[in-house]
Structure formats: structure tokens, C-alpha cells
Amino acid sequence: MSALLEVEDLRVTFPTPTGPFEAVRGVSFSLGRERLGIVGESGSGKSLTGRAVIGLLPPNARLSARRLAFDGVDLLGADARMLRRLRGRRMSLVLQDPKYSLNPVLRIGEQIAEAVRLHRGGSAREARRRALGMLEAVRIRDPERAMRLYPHEVSGGMGQRIMIAMMLAPEPDLLIADEPTSALDVTVQMQVLAILDNLVAKRGMGLIFISHDLDLVASFCDRVLVMYGGRVMEECRARELASARHPYTRGLLDSLPRIDRPRELLPTLSRDPAWLDPA
């Protein structure tokens, strides 16, 4: 069985007045039906990596890769029609802020039903039934009522669960979640993660979970890529992240304040320019 997603030597470049700037510099990984975490600080290229996979880079970005394939389909050579068929229906993207991702003038029920019909076809009634089912699956308390609401009438945590319901309604095989819970309170965050966890376990979905939160990724994912300066510094099993070897990963872990380990001052990270040298 081939991997769900294969990425080899992925590069994303932006033109700047001082010459091209390479934001993602030769990233390679493969994904099965598992939870893969990508962690890094701002500017590490983790979000661009996720967006490159689904083909939603800013228009001025240039993408190149030796191989970029989803379920055996070469995404680099695919035409726009092929990409449209995959995107949304088989690969989906959840972003951090539901405020900017939901259509403010469309009722929530209509938005989810629209996603279902667009990608799965079927009658309006069937789409509505599925939308209701998805809202139930993400534990919205009164889904009938939620269907009638506009995005501004729901809380941040509820909006994020609605986003997830909408992205999952077409039953994608791959979900890319970019900081899906960073704006949420810890308890709501746990509930949203439990939903994603169930979907991976039950439906065999592949999940790329992009986050700046090392502890969260270590506790939630199966495997982790640690990125810095557009490169993968280290790849390890999530459970073993605490004993990671790379000085960057170690530095990040050390710089976190810990409740059970009081220290007067926190060690700060010193960055080694050699980390950015081509491997």
C-alpha cells in the first residue's frame, strides 16, 4: 500500500526586491492514515508546508518539489479540474480562526449543506441531513438551532467546531489542520481534539496537525516533524519528543515554563546558523 501523501524536496519561494526568498527549503515526509504533527515557531514554514500540499499558496509563491502525490495522484502534474475534484472533497484544510473562514452572511446550516452538495452531490434534503449529523458529531448541543444561526451568533469554540464539521462533511481522506485549537480555551481545545482523534481512529483519515505547541503535539499526534527556517530539523515519534536530540528541539522544550519544575530564569534558545546549512 502506498502512502496517502508523499512529499519529497518541497520548496516554496517568494520573490522579494533583494532576490528570491526560500521559505520552505527541501521538506520531505510521507503520511499514512495517522496523525502527523508539524511544530515550529513563526517563520518556520510549517503553515506554508500545509498550504502547499493542498495547493492554497499565496499567488506570488513559487512551488517546486521532486514529488508531491496524494493517494498516488501526482499533484504537480494534475490539471485544475483534477485539483478541484480532490480539494475540499478528499483533502481539506481547517484554519485557526473561524471568524475569517466562515461566510458571515450565510446561515451555518446552509454553509455546511453547500459543502456537502458541492463535493458529494445528492438532494438538498440529503445534504441537510448530513449537515445535521456532522454538527452532532462535533458535539454541538442543539444542532437544529445551530443550523439556523449566523457565524457572528456563535462563540469561538463553537465556530471552530462548526468549521471542522464543514470541512469533514465531505468525508475527506486527508485533513490539514493549521493551529485549529490555538484560539480556544484548554477545555474546549481538548473536546475539539477528541473529535479529530475519533475521526482518525474510526474513518482512517490522515491528519496533518500544524501547531506551535510542543506539549500538545507530543500528547496528541503519532509522529512529529520539528521545523525551523523552512527545514525539518528532526522527525520523531510524538511520545519520544520529550527526549528529542536536536539542539533546536531541546532548546524549545527547555524554554517552556513548567508547573512542576520551578526555575528562577528560563534558559533561552541560542540559534546555530549551521542548522540552516543544506544537509
Add this chain to the structure above:
Amino acid sequence: MIRVEDLEVTFGAGRDAVRAVRGVSFAVAPGESFGLVGESGSGKSTVLRVLAGLNTRYRGVAEIGGIAAGRGDRRLPRLVQMVFQDPYGSLHPRHTVDRALSEPLEIHGIGDANARVARALEEVGLGPAFRFRYPNQLSGGQRQRVAIARALMLEPKVLLLDEPTSALDVSVQAEILNLLKRLRASHRLTILLVSHNLAVIAHMCDRLAVMNRGAIVEEMDSEALRRAAPREPYTRQLLLASRGYDRAVAAGLVTYD
């Protein structure tokens, strides 16, 4: 140094009234560092805004150094200053660092601005090279350093910090927390820190209060939090949830009203 008693804040009126702060009381001694922790909507930031004089409609007692907050007393700005969460939003985009730091001195008629600005930059770990830069030429961490320097220009005794590192990367967060600890010692500051992050509060504060839905759930010292010995179930749940993902914990979450 800080005294809050039976503080009540209500937003809106009539049917839409929201009681954002409900009978909150606590006291912070001079030189102490006190934390307010809670989830969104718990009222923690509103308490801070009342003390900073940004929210003048409140009932009850909110005093700093014996002076009531938000009642127009001109002595307060020199006694208490605030640092906000978003270093991108809290600096004027068209003012240089120099102007941001000189302004409080001008307003309060303090001379010797040149030397004071240079010293303030030095103290927050930014060299003289940063003095005539604009905010868009600074990173998030550097901006937060400027915001801290600005808060210290009037040499206040009390610093109010609203999620000062939540918008920053963890490595930058460590640098800012270290800086705040050093400044606290060198300026003998009293600190009131608001955060949703229990680990940050435990690291920075001697004592803390946990807030939920506008009220204080419990108050304890950081040592008790470290021993994982909170009394209230709400705090225990918060502590569990902040340790990372756990399927069993997620399944057992309860909503506390």
C-alpha cells in the same frame, strides 16, 4: 499595594446585562507578584482594566497604593502602568521607539528625556540602534520590550501585565519572562499578571487566584499549584487540561457555572 474588594462590573443593561466581574476580592502586598488565571470570559482582564483605569464603571473597591482606580486621580499614572497582550497593536505605527518612550516624560513634565530613554532601552535589552526605528522594523519580542520600557518610563511601583507573552513564540516568551523577573527585582515592582497559561503564572507569581465566570474560584500560592493540590474541582480540571491531550480527560470534562 493593590486592594480589590467586592468588585462588580456589569456590561450592558436590562435583559442584555452581563455581570463580567462578580464580587471579586483580593489583595497584593508591596513587592509581591500575583497572578489571575482563567479561561476566556472569566473576567480576569476586566479586573486588570479596572485597576488600570481603563474601565471606570465599577462598584466596590479597586485601589492602588490607597488611591481609587479610574476616578481621575493624577497620581495614579506614576504609580501604575500596564503592558498589553498584543505588541503589534499597542505601539503607534508611525511613532519611532524614541517618541513612544519620550511621550510619557513630556506629558508628566519630566526632564532629562534623552538619558532616560537611553537607559530604558538598555534595561530592556535593546541597544541604542533601536531608538529611531519604527514598530514595523521590530520583531514581536522587540516590540514587547519597547512596550515594557514605555511602561517603566514613569518609574511606577506597580506593573499590570495582560497576557504579555501569549502572542509570542516560546523561545521569545522565555526571554520576556526573564526580563520581567529581572526588572521586578531591580525596580522592586509589584506585579499583577493575567494569563490563561497556568505554567506562566506558576513561573512568575508567588500567589494566584483562579477565576471562572466573573468570580474567584480559589486563591492559593504557586507552591500548592506545583504540588497539584488545588482544592476546587474547576482548578483541578484546568490543571489536567493544560497538561496536553488525554482521551480520558477529554471525555470527562465538565462545565462549571
